[in-house]
Amino acid sequence: MTRRHLTFVCEGATLVGTLDIGAASGSSGLLLVSGGNELRSGAWNGQAQLAARLADAGFPVFRYDRRGVGDSNGENPTFRHSRPDIAAAAQAFLAAAPHLTHIVAFGNCDAAAALMLFAQGLPINALVLANPWTIDGESAPDAMPAAAIRSRYLAKLTNPREIWRLLTGGVNLAKLAKGLRSAAAPSAAPAGLVSEMQAALDRFTGPVQILLATGDRTAQMFADAWDPADPRITRIDSHSHSFSDDTSREWLFARLVAALTPEPPARP
Structure with a gap:
């Protein structure tokens, strides 16, 4: 070469x-x-x-x-x-x-x-x-996208250690509820850069x-x-x-x- x-x-x-x-x-x-x-x-x-x-x-x-x-x-x-x-x-x-x-x-x-x-x-x-x-823009937003949150919680729900933490009170339920609401949020319609990329x-x-x-x-x-x-x-x-x-x-x-x-x- x-x-x-x-x-x-x-x-x-x-x-x-x-x-x-x-x-x-x-x-x-x-x-x-x-x-x-x-x-x-x-x-x-x-x-x-x-x-x-x-x-x-x-x-x-x-x-x-x-x-x-x-x-x-x-x-x-x-x-x-x-x-x-x-x-x-x-x-x-x-x-x-x-x-x-x-x-x-x-x-x-x-x-x-x-x-x-x-x-x-x-x-x-x-x-x-x-x-x-x-x-x-040149930097990622601070907020995690819904798809990433869903992936994160799916991994947790298949982890026996995480399930044990939930059952024994080791999980912040308010934080969990907030995360689940974000995970359930629908994906935003393509706009701006994404629309340009598609076209x-x-x-x-x-x-x-x-x-x-x-x-x-x-x-x-x-x-x-x-x-x-x-x-x-x-x-x-x-x-x-x-x-x-x-x-x-x-x-x-x-x-x-x-x-x-x-x-x-x-x-x-």
């Missing part, structure tokens, strides 16, 4: 990207879009490790720091205004690996939201979206996978605001937002390989 760092321009700013490519390189590649203010290497170097593994499997991977983040200069536009960064990165990927004919874009958290909003019209053929961000994703013509870690708060907020019957959603029982545990890491890798592997041509 070869790792090469390169620069490219986005609206006057110089951005830095990294291309990982294996000795046997196929025609499908992954554009890895970082979430938040995360560096292209990812938390605990996780994205760099994922890129190297995919490259060794025959899929080139391009990672980059958007404007104002990491090694890239300029002013950080936040995910809401990152379309130019994604577009410039996709073009830089194609310039660095001109043999590619199929680009899959992967993003976690607000990078997934950005891809939902902006992928249509860019040289991106498919999307893998993990734990998409649904709050119209933009409806315009995207390529395959889409939505990956949710069921114990992750961001994923729970997304599930609370999105159509639960959406067939594009796949879930894993994990609390890891970044799929950092061994089981989640293998699960994510398998989903990305599946998205990057071209389907065999239909028989005439």
Whole structure:
């Protein structure tokens, strides 16, 4: 596997990207879009490790720091205004690996939201979206969403120790009643950012996978605001937002390989 760092321009700013490519390189590649203010290497170097593994499997991977983040200069536009960064990165990927004919874009958290909003019209053929961000801002609200509260209380009700605490008076009943009222609250109708994401994703013509870690708060907020019957959603029982545990890491890798592997041509 070869790792090469390169620069490219986005609206006057110089951005830095990294291309990982294996000795046997196929025609499908992954554009890895970082979430938040995360560096292209990812938390605990996780994205760099994922890129190297995919490259060794025959899929080139391009990672980059958007404007104002990491090694890239300029002013950080936040995910809401990152379309130019994604577009410039996709073009830089194609310039660095001109043999590619199929680009899959992967993003976690607000990078997934950005891809939902902006992928249509860019040289991106498919999307893998993990734990998409649904709050119209940079920080999560203090209040826990109803879906997260329901998940929490369901776990308690299946725990014999918690049931024993309830029966022996070890539970604050007023607090419990308040929690149950919040858990029973109906999900709010999609509005703002979520509505924009839905409309933009409806315009995207390529395959889409939505990956949710069921114990992750961001994923729970997304599930609370999105159509639960959406067939594009796949879930894993994990609390890891970044799929950092061994089981989640293998699960994510398998989903990305599946998205990057071209389907065999239909028989005439």
